[in-house]
Amino acid sequence: MVERLPESGKIWYNGEFVDWKEATVHVLAHGLHYGSGVFEGIRCYATAxxxxxxxxxxxxxxxxxxxxxYKMEIPYSKEELTEAIKETVRINGLDACYIRPIAFYGFHHLGVNPAGCPVDCAVAAWRWGTYLGEEALENGIRCAFSSWRRIDPNTLHVTAKATGHYLNSMLAVHEAKEQGVDEAILLDNKGYVAEGPGENIFAVKNATLYTPAIESSILPGITRASVIELARDMGYEVVEKSIKKEELLSADEVFFTGTAAEVSPIREIDDVPIGAGKRGEVTGAIQRKFFDVVNAKEERYMKWLERV
Ligand SMILES: Cc1ncc(COP(=O)(O)O)c(C=O)c1O
Structure with missing residues (x-):
């Protein structure tokens, strides 16, 4: 079972902190009806x-x-939102947590054109452990290719992290759960590997890393970009290209990256073991490096860490 959110503490809502239970939305908010919102998922790590x-x-x-x-104007500057994010962590006395800022069209009218609707903005944070479980980080997860294709750039802005997009992810997750696997892998509309419902994907073959390029309808993940840089700095070659299903199945190693999933090995896809059917050597090395970086153990990458 997925854990219920805490319902205590404070949420930053349109410029001020309110009690968790007061941070509510009207049932006729535009964002609720049309999925017209944008958001982020961010992690804060407790380090020595x-x-x-x-x-x-x-x-x-x-x-x-x-x-x-999506032509939405967030009514705060980046600096103001950044400060709101840090203050939300501080005010709730959190050391390690997941942070969720969101901006969405609020209550005014229900025409599809959002003109005139306010852009409401909130930041919440709560304690959160690993997304796919500790065991998953060690031993890897089981995945299946989804029959749902990832949203397409002809239909939506695939590089945006927008609320409405996640109906696509939800369908893929439902299907994966029905199949009894941990997570789905979506293909793009041309049949190339795109990503997970909330993760980017990497394959390792002969110690070279491959990951779908932006053209495969992926969300440009921040963990993905970090892993590409880390892997190159570690001396691995990293290639961004279109990846076929068969290439993924015949890879030595496959892993997911994401703020929630961090670096999670994939040990099986469609009941086919990947490589040795457990976390591979390269994945292990990248995972260790990633956790050293987020835990402030690597001076070189302290530039990626912002003190709360
Ligand atoms: C659809 C999708 N792809 C990929 C990612 C990974 O992105 P990031 O590493 O920035 O969390 C996420 C999570 O934000 C996502 O929702």
């Missing part, structure tokens, strides 16, 4: 050097870019 938010600037930039793509 204090609490740090991972790549906060990049997350805030992506949120404003998502809003821009």
């Amino acid at each position: 050097k204090g609490s740090f938010i991972f790549r906060l600037r990049e997350h805030v930039d992506r949120m404003y870019r998502s809003a821009e793509l």
